[in-house]
Amino acid sequence: LKEQIEACHARGIRVPIYTTVQWDHFTARQHPEWICTDELGRIVGTPPFEAGFYREMNVNSPYVEEFLKPHVREIMATLPTDGIFFDIVRVIPSTDPYTQDRMRAAGLDPANQDHRARFALDSLNAFKRDMSAFVWSIDPEVSVFFNAGHVGTRHRAVIDAYSHWELETLPSGGWGYLHFPVSARYARTLGIDVLGMTGKFHTSWGDFHSFKNLAALQFEVFQMLAMNAKCMVGDQLPPRGRIEPHVYDLIGKVYAEVEQKEPWCHGARPLCDIAVYTPEEFTIPGASHNLPDAIKGATRMLEEGAHQFDIVDSASDLTPYRVVILPDAIPVDAMLAAKLDAYLAQGGKLIATFESGLNPDKTGFALDGLGVAIAGEGPRDAAGNLARGCVYPQANYVEYILPDAAIGHGLPPTEHAMYIRGMDVTARPGSEVLADIVPSYFDRTWEHFCSHRHTPSAGQPGNPAIVRSGNAIYFSSPIFTTYQKVAPLWCKRLLLNALDLLLPEPLVRHSGPSTIRATINEQPAQQRQVVHLLHYIPERRGEFFDVIEDVIPLYNVAVSVRVPGSVTSVATVPQGAPLPFEMHNGRIEFVVPVIHGHQMIEVIRD
Known part of the structure; x- marks a missing residue:
């Protein structure tokens, strides 16, 4: 390793040093009592006679003081150290004796699952702060990052333990092509540098002698530039310790283009009209990089509509944004209600869908500005569960939306299926109903059903489906989750029409297909805006993940x-x-002759 570092330093390349935390095969074999255990007392991770090293070490055990810190001290004492990349630092609830003792000392019940989840997060954050302080006490100049495969809302509370963010996002390795834009659009709002991380592999880590398609690597790296992130492409050395020249020929082709594009990326900051709250903030924290469907659906719709947006949480400043979106599952407590009410009072615009805007107990809407009230809880299925918001393979509890001309622009004037049951609401006095719900004849059950799937419309309008109250528009249906699941064009059209009503002059429009990814950044020092237009189309050519092979100009x-x-x-x-x-009217209009994968356009201002 020392020789590798010296070779890189001779070429002006920083070399942070990688070490794992919760996956440590050597220490797990030496000290099995330091491994996390589940609610049945079993070790968490790889069984004894299965290949792999994925046993979860416990940061509440003596492991940290007796092994990990001495290990890190040795690294920093014996090697030129630019930074430490701590991998596998995740929220792992445990029932082991060390954790139980610490939980009791904190006044928590080790037998309570929610208490274990809360303590796992709190103790992990304490570990990060302690470890960063330890590293910086040795060398305050090194970079420190703790990797869990995702940077999200739970990281805000412990930002002081990080020097920067690294967004591990291998689209073919389980993350998919939506993970990076969701993660980057949130991480870039937190005030420290963001580094995007993909891999050279066709699949994921450990895929030796494989090569990502050139077009895929271009898209993944150029998207980092478009979203204000630095670039990294991951590789793994085989045991002989020699790099594969063909891999670096591949990476070099892309990085040569990055080098040409960099002057229009230095110091760039995103321009955004819209803030989208993420439901991730309100879910139990874990190690997974599986994101809520609502935020994925929102990201798809807005990117396909060329809208410029950040992803935010309840601590974010809403002042820079013209529109705020609460997608499907954003509970609103008194503090958030006051913040959103103040935002509306100052002229901000708001879109909320489905259960967003309800108080945390879901007994009523916390935001009067939405102009709606609960009419009832809706039907329950045969198991006694509320049908609203649940995905049934045959859309058993379908309802239909009948939009008016404004919200339904571009759609036929007829019913449109909403496959996931929404909220039953009424419009408050003074609100404007933009679309009605049209119920089906009946919900599909074993006692009465129609054809292969859901029952047709009964033709008689019922409760409101879309309501406007001043600067707020409310959708009773979970349109973002629905779009993520089955992508009805009419769901996207309704959302984009709502934005046209609230945001008639968005930052960017284009005449191209919805497969274009358009972003706009600003470089204040150069007095210019930089538009990024990306056109790469992921395809599910194999069963397991999407690939990009061709560039379609x-x-x-x-x-x-x-x-x-x-x-x-x-x-x-x-x-x-x-x-x-x-x-024309505060807008500049031009024609881009060709977009071959990625095209940047600079707009120089007076």
Whole structure:
């Protein structure tokens, strides 16, 4: 390792040192009493006679003081250390004696599952702060990162233990192509550097002698640039310790393009109209990088509509945003209600869907500004569970939306199936109903059913489906979860129409297909905006994950950008080809001759 570090340093390359925390095969064999245990007392992780090293070490055991800290001290004493990358640092509830003792000392009940989950998070955060302080006491200049495969809302509370964020996101390794934009759009709001991390593998870590398709690596890296992240491509050395030249030829092709694009990325910050709250904040923390369907569906819809947005939590400042979206499952307590009420009072716009806006007990809406009230809890299924929000394979509890002309622009004036049952609401006086719910003849049960799936519309409008109250629009259906599950175009069209009503002049519009990913950044020092247009299409060619093989160019794409003040020039970059442009009502309009995978356009302001 020392030779590798010296070789990199001779070429001006930083070399943070990797070490694992909760996966430690050597220590697990030496000290099995330091392994986490589940509610039945079994070790958490790889069984004894199964290949693998995935036994979860317990940070509440003597492992940290007796092994991990001496190990880190030795690394920093014997090797030139630019940083420490601690891998596998996750929320793992445990029932082992060390954890039980600490829980009792904290006044918690080790037999209570919720207490164990809360303590697992709190003790992990305490471990991070303690370990960072230990590392920085040795060398305050090194970088420190604790990796769990995801950076999300639970990281805000412990940001002081990190020097930066690293977003491990291998689309073919279980993360998928949605994980990076969701994670990056949140992480970039927290005020420290963001580094994107993909891999060179066709699948995931440990996939030796494989190669990611060039187009896929281009997209994954260029998307990092578009979303204000630095770039990293992961690899693993085989035991002989020699890099595979063909792998670095592949990475080099992409990094050569990055080098050309970098001047338009240094110091860039995103421009955003919209803040989207993530339901992740209100779920039990864990190690998984599986995200709530609602935030994935929201990200899909907004990206496909070319809208510019951040993902936020209840601690975020809403002042910079013109519209706030609460997707499907955002409970609103008194503090958040006051914040959102103040935002609306200051002229902000709000979209809420399904159970978003309800108080934490779900007994009523905490936001009067939504202009709706609960009409009833809705039907229950044969097991006694509320049907609303549940996914049934045959859409047993379907209902239909009949939109008016404004919210239904671009849709036929008829019923549209909402496959997941929504809320039963009434409109408060003064609210405007933009769409009605049309019930089916009956819900599908063993006693009465129709054809293969859900029952048709009964044709008579019922409760409101979409309600506008001043600057707020409420959807009774979980449109974001529905879009993530089955992607009805009409769900996206309704959402984009609602945004047209509340945000008639978005930052970016384009004439291209919904497969374009458009972002806009600002470089204040250069007095310019930089538009990124990406066009790569992931396909499920194999059963297990999406791949990108081909770059499909687009030609003559018209782009319109909202700009403050006047503009002196527009050009493609890094090519430097000037583009003719026109100014109309605070917008600059131009045509991009070709998008071959990734095209940046600089807009120079006066």
